Amino acid sequence: MSGNPSAFREMLTNMSHGAKVAMLGIPSEDISINWNQVVFNQLTIRGIYGREMYETWYKMTVMLQSGLDISGVITHRMNWRDYEQGFDRDALRQLRQGHPRLARRGLDRIR
Numbered sequence: 566m567s568g569n570p571s572a573f574r575e576m577l578t579n580m581s582h583g584a585k586v587a588m589l590g591i592p593s594e595d596i597s598i599n600w601n602q603v604v605f606n607q608l609t610i611r612g613i614y615g616r617e618m619y620e621t622w623y624k625m626t627v628m629l630q631s632g633l634d635i636s637g638v639i640t641h642r643m644n645w646r647d648y649e650q651g652f653d654r655d656a657l658r659q660l661r662q663g664h665p666r667l668a669r670r671g672l673d674r675i676r
Contacts, residue, residue, distance in 0.1 A: 568592040577602050585609040589618055 573596055580586065586608060603610065613621060629635070643651055 570594065570596040574598055577608065580606060580608055583607045585611065587621060588612045589614075589621070 568590055570592065573592070576586070577598055580602075583606070588610060602608070641651070641654065
């Protein structure tokens with residue numbers, strides 16, 4: 566969902582056979598991908614916008630309320646009032662991981 570081309574390609578590489586990908590946004594640039602991964606792993610890539618996007622959020626809410634364990638993807642917990650600290654932390658993480666353009670968006674606000 567970040568729109569980062571290398572992140573999208575990495576996601577496709579790590580998808581399970583027959584998995585579905587929901588594109589919730591529009592990338593800022595063209596993304597080239599290895600179509601062999603999509604075809605031979607029988608991946609489905611579907612663009613979602615508007616009302617259908619809200620349906621996706623509703624489905625996720627239901628899964629969470631039903632006990633879906635997401636503890637493996639939670640890296641930090643903070644109060645919602647500290648959202649700026651969370652964005653700053655994410656910008657620094659992206660910079661360390663080699664995504665300077667994405668990180669710059671967050672770091673410009675810090676300076």
